[in-house]
Amino acid sequence: MFSFLRSYFSNDLAIDLGTANTLIYVRGKGIVLDEPSVVAIRMEGGPNAKKTIQAVGKEAKEMLGKTPGALTVIRPMKDGVIADFTVTEQMLKQFIKKVHHSKLLAPSPRIIICVPSGSTQVERRAIRESAIGAGASQVFLIEEPMAAAIGAELPVAEATGSMIVDIGGGTTEVGVISLGGMVYAGSVRVGGDKLDEAIINYISRNYGMLIGENTAENIKKTIGSAFPGAEVREMEVSGINKAEGIPRKFTISSNEILEALTEPLNNIVSAVKSALEKTPPELGADIADKGMVLTGGGALLRDLDRLFMEETGLPVIVAEEPLTCVARGCGLALEKMDSLGSIFASD
């Protein structure tokens, strides 16, 4: 009933609801929240048995893999879309509450949320519904490659082709953009999570050791690379020996990680090549001149741009601050939301 009044007192938000991290941009303020998309839920027993949210974001991520029986840590997003509707809704509610300081009225902002370009109608509706459930008065969707291109300051509105490759936690989005719209959009469900998984499998297979997700991510960030370089790095890792069942330490080199990552990286490269094949020739000429731009957390993998350069023969640029490109792009769209219709996605 008072939604109009509440939305008047609420700031508009742009949310990059990612598989790995959630970023929130507040109109007129910039990015105010950057936390992992993780929720810790405590199951209480006794006469008033119920589930309560123990922690959200960074705190919850620290608990990952270290919880007792009554506590479960959930990553409600998987492959760029919602895997657990209720938990996603609660997580969004908590994040929105964190960025809203008004105590008088419950926040009811207008929200822009980005969705993977390959997501289905059902997945998009789930994202929309969860944002409304979290208190949004209106929800607008924007496709991730478009948001990433705006955030990377590419000339999206001009009559020139720009190619963007956004490697997120759950998906890799490839888009060719011209005149404010997507000429080609492709999406593969390979991202940072799949790279971590590949490292876990490699170590399990070759070393007979079990490691956790956080450790795998740490290895990827520290010594992971996508292209053989002159320098070989090494790292000491702890895990549980499968045969003995005892924690052990071992050393792993960057060349081994490169070998582990080959398969998921090849999937990403073939998605990029497929996009190039399907690009109209005029835009292809622009892309040959400008190259492609990498955004998302995956772009931080060492020498990933080299890999793309060698595989495609095109110039490749890593965007400045690739982790926040999508959120910044959503934010720029938010600032001009009332006069921009063409960049938003339909259901």
Add this chain to the structure above:
Amino acid sequence: MTDEIRVLPLAGSGLAAESAATDVVAVAMPSSVGEQLRAAREARQMSASGIAQMLKLSVRQVDALEIDDWSTLPGATIVRGFIRNYARLVDLDSDALMAQLDALRTPKSSDLDLLIATNNAALPRTGGMGRRDLAVVFSGLMLAGLALLAYFFVPQEFWQSKLAEWNSVLAPAPPPVLAPEPAPATAAGNVDPLPPAPVSDQPVPSGTPPAADAGVSEKTAPPAVPPAPSVPSVSAVPVVDVKTNQPAPAGSGLKLIFARPSWVEIRDRSGQVVFSQLNPAGSEREIEGQPPFALIVGNASGVTVRYKGKNVELDQRSKDDVARLNLE
């Protein structure tokens, strides 16, 4: 050493072949971005085509980067990316170069503004409801609303009186048309209609006997009389009607006396409702209209109906205390 640093940017040639030169070049050279890149490349004894090969650029683009001619390159964002890649390849500090570029860069209005400018004229939607359709729908709704308001807020007596007025305007209209013909007939009496009837029939008999003389016609004239009564019997119908109609202008002779509250509906000859309302106890109503009347009388035991001066028995005609009867 300081001489060498000064010479490097000015000369821009391959003077810095020494092993330590790259670090010095990166930190201390206060020259343009392109010059720093070229100096670093030459210090490493690399060719422009080699750099182009490594970065998948064309030699033209590498040359343009080195002479700071950015107008031929694809745009600020891309140029910054190319410079970062180049700097990484020749081990220059890209952050310092970016800071230098930031100082040069003129603040550019957002690219999205271009999209706003084209949003001026909207094409009409096909298939959807146009403005005209909406106007029709709205005016229809308004009319319906007005009708409802009139129905609920204008007192019922107003419509009753209006209806009676219209009836009185419409109903007496036919009698003046009918009246002139029967009026002389009634004035002349019941016997008089006979002569006009033979007169009207006369052309028919006169036509049938073609060769009739005056004497024959006298003889045939009496037989013409017997059919005459049959003719008046046909024409008698309007005459009788006229008789019953005659009191109509002075009232139908139908009177209702209500001892108890009762709802009554009366239809006249044309089937139109001439009277329909709830009547309070103790009231009386004279009904005007053309008989025969069809009456529906509620609460019939509390109503007395007088027609042509006589009381009409309602009890035998009523079922569940509602009487339905026709009065001729």
